[in-house]
Amino acid sequence: MSDGIETRPAPAVIEPGDFQQILDGLASRGYRILGPTRRGAAIVYDEIHAVRDLPVGWTDDQRPASYRLRPSGDRALFGHHAGPDSWKKTFLPPALKMWEARRENGSFRIAPGDPPPGKVAIIGARPCELAAIKVQDRVLMSGDHPDPWYRTRREGSFILVAQCTSPGATCFCASLATGPGADAGHDLALTEILDFEGAHLLVVEPGSAAGAELLAEVRHRAATEAEMGAVRESLEAAAARMGRSLETRGIRDLLQGNPESPCWDDVAARCLACGNCTLVCPTCFCSQVEDRTDLMTGAAERWRRWDSCFHLQFSYIHGGSVRASTRARYRQWLTHKLSSWIDQFGGSGCVGCGRCITWCPAGIDLTEEVRHLRQHANEAKEVRHGDA
Numbered sequence: 001m002s003d004g005i006e007t008r009p010a011p012a013v014i015e016p017g018d019f020q021q022i023l024d025g026l027a028s029r030g031y032r033i034l035g036p037t038r039r040g041a042a043i044v045y046d047e048i049h050a051v052r053d054l055p056v057g058w059t060d061d062q063r064p065a066s067y068r069l070r071p072s073g074d075r076a077l078f079g080h081h082a083g084p085d086s087w088k089k090t091f092l093p094p095a096l097k098m099w100e101a102r103r104e105n106g107s108f109r110i111a112p113g114d115p116p117p118g119k120v121a122i123i124g125a126r127p128c129e130l131a132a133i134k135v136q137d138r139v140l141m142s143g144d145h146p147d148p149w150y151r152t153r154r155e156g157s158f159i160l161v162a163q164c165t166s167p168g169a170t171c172f173c174a175s176l177a178t179g180p181g182a183d184a185g186h187d188l189a190l191t192e193i194l195d196f197e198g199a200h201l202l203v204v205e206p207g208s209a210a211g212a213e214l215l216a217e218v219r220h221r222a223a224t225e226a227e228m229g230a231v232r233e234s235l236e237a238a239a240a241r242m243g244r245s246l247e248t249r250g251i252r253d254l255l256q257g258n259p260e261s262p263c264w265d266d267v268a269a270r271c272l273a274c275g276n277c278t279l280v281c282p283t284c285f286c287s288q289v290e291d292r293t294d295l296m297t298g299a300a301e302r303w304r305r306w307d308s309c310f311h312l313q314f315s316y317i318h319g320g321s322v323r324a325s326t327r328a329r330y331r332q333w334l335t336h337k338l339s340s341w342i343d344q345f346g347g348s349g350c351v352g353c354g355r356c357i358t359w360c361p362a363g364i365d366l367t368e369e370v371r372h373l374r375q376h377a378n379e380a381k382e383v384r385h386g387d388a
Contacts, residue, residue: 088282097114159186244367287306
């Protein structure tokens with residue numbers, strides 16, 4: 001996990017051909033290196049060892065209910081957008097064996113479940129994804145009862161964030177101030193500039209003592225004022241051409257104050273309640289606990305698996321499900337994500353990555369649903385004022 005540095009080292013420029021030295025430096029420190037890589041028709045997050053494992057020269061086109069890979073026509077190392085994976089799976093695995101018990105000599109021996117995988121280095125996380133990791137840190141590591149499985153995976157991690165200079169069509173991180181640039185919580189921040197006076201540059205800024213130490217071992221030179229100006233201009237341009245926007249003014253009260261809006265019926269008529277949006281979301285943390293028992297061997301296991309508030313059984317209590325309709329379940333998800341999450345954890349549960357829009361098979365757009373809800377609430381308010 002990143003630690004602060006009192007005096008921030010000057011930004012540096014690394015040639016693309018020297019980026020391998022960063023990976024080698026992390027490997028020599030015992031990190032398991034994870035980064036974006038192409039698997040079939042998608043860019044996913046998996047273990048990498050060399051620059052050639054990155055999706056060099058590939059990008060993706062995204063829109064509601066559509067994701068397609070295509071050659072980018074350049075040599076960008078990080079020219080893609082947020083894909084079907086999120087870094088959530090690294091620290092909060094989709095399936096985790098919490099413990100196991102075996103019958104021995106008339107009693108049970110309790111043993112730990114899945115061992116932690118060792119310290120990991122994340123390469124190429126987007127600023128919105130870094131913001132999502134910080135959201136999960138608040139949920140799962142703060143308070144009186146932190147999640148021990150999350151904590152053991154998160155502590156000691158190293159994060160190299162790739163600042164976003166080319167947002168996708170479903171991105172809206174600028175609306176939530178979670179991108180396209182990173183502010184804190186990383187070890188190194190990299191900005192890739194494909195054409196600066198004809199050169200392909202990687203501008204790297206340390207964000208922690210560990211990041212500064214690693215950068216010092218890599219071949220680099222100090223970044224010029226002109227190059228840092230190009231970084232700022234690239235990030236400002238990315239914010240200006242963001243694919244979507246979300247009006248956050250008064251959003252907490254908007255969602256909590258309109259539980260019976262007909263907008264919920266409209267979206268429920270389209271929603272399949274499949275749970276895709278929650279599974280690809282980098283901040284959703286709902287899970288279920290499952291016990292397994294083998295009567296033949298006398299062994300028992302307890303597993304934790306991702307779950308979704310869109311599933312009918314998720315809110316089941318004795319007598320039935322609390323949220324039996326798709327309308328109720330979509331309303332619960334959106335209201336929690338954008339409103340009651342603020343009351344619980346002090347900030348929004350959305351980081352504007354756009355995954356829920358891209359991977360919704362019905363093409364439901366969260367930003368549009370909020371816009372419709374706001375419009376209907378304003379119209380209803382005008383009617384009430386007119387009657388008065």
